[in-house]
Amino acid sequence: MTSEKPKVLLVDDEAHILKTMGICFEDLNFAVSKCQDPQEAMNLVHRDRFDLAFVDLKMSPIDGMQILEEIVRHSPDTTVIIITAHGSVESAVEAIKKGAYHYLQKPFDYVELQLFAARVLEYHNLKHEVKSLRERFASTNQILTRNPKMLEMIDLAERIAETSLNVLIEGESGTGKELFANLIHQKSDRAAKPFIKINCAALPENLLESELFGHVKGAFTGAIKDRKGRFELADGGTIFLDEISELSLPLQAKLLRVLQQKEFERVGESATRKVDVRIVAATNSNLEESIKAGMFREDLFYRLNAVRLKLPPLRQRPEDVSLLSHHFLDKFSGGKNYEMSADAMKALRQYPWYGNVRELENVMERAVALADRNLIGLQLLPEEIRSSTDAPEYPLSLEEMEKRHIEKVLQLAADLGEAARILDIDPATLWRKRKKYDL
DSSP: OOOSSSSEEOOOOOOHHHHHHHHHHHHHHHEEEEEEEHHHHHHHHHHHOSSEEEEEOOOSSOOHHHHHHHHHOOTSSSEEEEEOOOGGOOOOOOHHTOOOOHHHHHHHSSSHHHHHHHHHHHHHHHHHHHHHHHHHHHHTTTTOOOOOOHHHHHHHHHHHHOOOOOOEEOOOTOOOOOHHHHHHHTSSSSTTTTTEETTTSSSSSSHHHHHOOBBOOTSSSOSSSSSSOHHHHHHTEEEEEEGGGGGGGHHHHHHHHHHHEEEEOTTTTTOOEOOEEEOOOOOOSOHHHHHHSSSSHHHHHHTTTTTTEEEOGGOOHHHHHHHHHHHHHHHHHOOOOEEEEEHHHHHHSSSTTTHHHHHHHHHHHHHHHOOOSSEHHHHHHHOOHTTTTTTTTSSSSSHHHHHHHHHHHHHHHHSSSHHHHHHTTTHHHHHHHHHHTTT
16 A cells, blocks of 8 residues: 555445544544445445445445445455444354454444554554565565564674574574575575575484484495485575584584584595585574583684574564564464454463464464454463453553544534434433533
């Protein structure tokens, strides 16, 4: 969307509802287009692009379902809300199946509409940000983030990727260390060569040496033929050594030799082999503490630590929780249009996420699997997350929002009687509220 203000299309054949909605969205700094005639709305859909569209379901000769279908066909990036009366909720649910984000049930008041509109706009912006980021990063497997520290780490990773420096990535499990390693490889001049991964904690020491450096036939029981190790397979490319702190001291010495002299021997072989490999190592532990404890070689640490990336945990990246939640909803949706309830999103934002992004991904996959409709509510989240919510979702109080609304209506209405009618209150109530808010 190119406009600085978000653009909203309001379609309803009742003039007073259009007027109230128009005031609400202007108050929220939207660029507003209002249509009482559904045919005019159809024409606008073809001429312009909108971020949001609020469309009444029951109109004639063209109804809201037809307008929805036209928007989905002509402008699929527009987020559509169906406005429905009490007896038409079933039809509104059908509209959601056809591509509407949600429905808003009449009668509604200004405060309800403003809260709802803020939530819809947040959903719309996140949906398009996720889409944009996924398209932008698809070729390099970069990381979805809005966090300043993570963006700084991405920038550093991209800049050092073009060098031949080895890299050490530090961060808790699930923070994206492997994604960063892959990014460094893809942005380097080694991108056309292999990217080989190995988890140093996943294999016992006697097998890990063979896995890293290979072996010859007869080197040990079960070695029935010669086998290349990961370093040979990665020649010319990049090797990612995850959980580097789990290497034994003897294997650390052999790895140091590869770093210093670019050579090694297969297990059971005396011939020395040369290899050209860039090493990206990762750990979730404190290697300086391991050095003090005599569990990690200091010289190896400094060889690996030519450049160090420190990835913050998800609990220090609250702005990424909404972004990643919608990304994973999209990933597991199977093409369905899922949305998050406000209380569910609030709980996700406030949970500490000790398992980081991997834990969030598992939670969203579980929620989609349990969902029997398109709304991911609080009840679909694990109990420990449900109990984490304790703060209001929106910073403005209802009184402050009501005051702003009344003030706006008083400015636009021809007289107090019209203002009372727009607000759907009697003149005496309006007088008391003017006195209360000193308007």
